[in-house]
Amino acid sequence: MPSTKRLSAGDRAPAFTLPDAQGNEVSLADYAGRKVIVYFYPAASTPGCTKQACDFRDNLAELNDAGLDVIGISPDKQAKLQKFIDAEELTFPLLSDPEKKVLTEWGAFGEKTMYGKTVTGVIRSTFLVDADGLIEVAQYNVRATGHVAKLRRDLSV
Template sequence: MTEERTLLTQGDTAPSFTLLNQSGAEVSLDSFRGKGLIIFFYPAAMTPGCTKEACDFRDSIESLRTAGYEIVGISPDKPEKLAKFAERDGLTYDLLSDTDKSILAAYGAFGDKSLYGKITRGVIRSTIILDADGTVEHALYNVKATGHVGRIRKLLGLDPK
């Protein structure tokens, strides 16, 4: 039996958070007020899919920032693992640690999912795009790691195709 999860939709106010980043510093949603924010939720640092997605964001960060968006990644990993991930792959944005998965759940990015036909509980790869006031512009769930950043770029009008 699967458990219902609450999904965010366009126009919702983003749930507030304060989490530790890869350096052990507190980062809150409020620290991004006045800027757009792309939050991507991923299952585990340093795994192949998550590395691909994180590096795609890294490679697009300048154009995303020019368009008024900051980026943060949130996973259940501890800050120490996130620090290794950021250093290994040259990630130039905050990776936030949600070890109790409460923020993942609040954003609809944790719950029951089907993995090879079996229902498991875990992180559901998702991306939430917020405007400068913290309102949801786009909520993308069950996304693929590969090609996802390109899809976001098109959604935001950064790629003409």
């Protein structure tokens, strides 16, 4: 399998429109003029993904105060996303990409190493997209635990 193309700071963020848990279409263009954190995670309601989503939820006020919105994207279907939102009281959009088209365009789906084996799957990744739609920060293979705190430190939020 060819290596996954990765985005870097300065690249134009690939445009997307995906449904949220309620079926509303959400586009990256909806955030034009604002900075937005776009993070990709493997599966709703799994331990690591729950910890990461709850960290974003718990830090959302400070991120919003700093002019940062948050969007989470996974291959989960809308119904699973809604259960996750309800169970964890998440207050930011989670988008559904079951065909993994957006995940692939952002370099967040492909070969990765898990437990010493090479597998194909979602690469836990986080991006900061600036107000002009350019990638300001691109982070691949991030840790679920402690990632939001590190991101806040890196961004001085």
